[in-house]
Amino acid sequence: MRPVLVAWLVLSLLGGTGAEEMCGESPAARSRSIPAPQLSPEEQLSPHMPESLRCDACQAIAFQIEEQLSRAERKVGKKALKESDYMEVLERSCSQGWESYGVQDLDGEKRLAGPGLPGQQPMSVMVSGGPWPGRLSKMCHGYVGEQGEAQIYETHRRGPAALRELLCQGDKGPCAGGKAGAPAPAKALQNEL
Numbered sequence: 314m315r316p317v318l319v320a321w322l323v324l325s326l327l328g329g330t331g332a333e334e335m336c337g338e339s340p341a342a343r344s345r346s347i348p349a350p351q352l353s354p355e356e357q358l359s360p361h362m363p364e365s366l367r368c369d370a371c372q373a374i375a376f377q378i379e380e381q382l383s384r385a386e387r388k389v390g391k392k393a394l395k396e397s398d399y400m401e402v403l404e405r406s407c408s409q410g411w412e413s414y415g416v417q418d419l420d421g422e423k424r425l426a427g428p429g430l431p432g433q434q435p436m437s438v439m440v441s442g443g444p445w446p447g448r449l450s451k452m453c454h455g456y457v458g459e460q461g462e463a464q465i466y467e468t469h470r471r472g473p474a475a476l477r478e479l480l481c482q483g484d485k486g487p488c489a490g491g492k493a494g495a496p497a498p499a500k501a502l503q504n505e506l
Contacts, residue, residue, distance in 0.1 A: 360448070366416070375473070382403075385402045403466075406453065410446055414446070460480070
């Protein structure tokens, strides 16, 4: 009996017969089309993070730095890390692959998606790879160079909200003037190295 049941199931799946009786509707009626985000030439080709995605990128970077530093502290029993240790962790944080991040449409607006970012939709297409990992790595190294490893680590010790505030808010932060997680209003382009 079991081989007959397995054969019927395989034939039903391959031939499509029986699907309507089993699920109540045809497979074509259940399918949905979800388009990929349409990227502008800047979003596709520029070596810099587009202005509209910098707040999201900063949030992702702060999340990754926080995760890496917390993981390193757990290994030493939640004690403060030595300078050489946190400098190594920060370098590793910025040099990681960043492949889990990409762009998706969220309510008609392009947003960066990945670990530590709010508002991700399970039924959407995310465009990852390409320029996004390099852009995130470049921004991360820029933040570490601008703020300094010691200040970033001291801020981390005060909690994740403090690190996001230091990197993403403030007068020059990419999320300044907007609510956390929302892109900042358009402002004059800044030179990046």
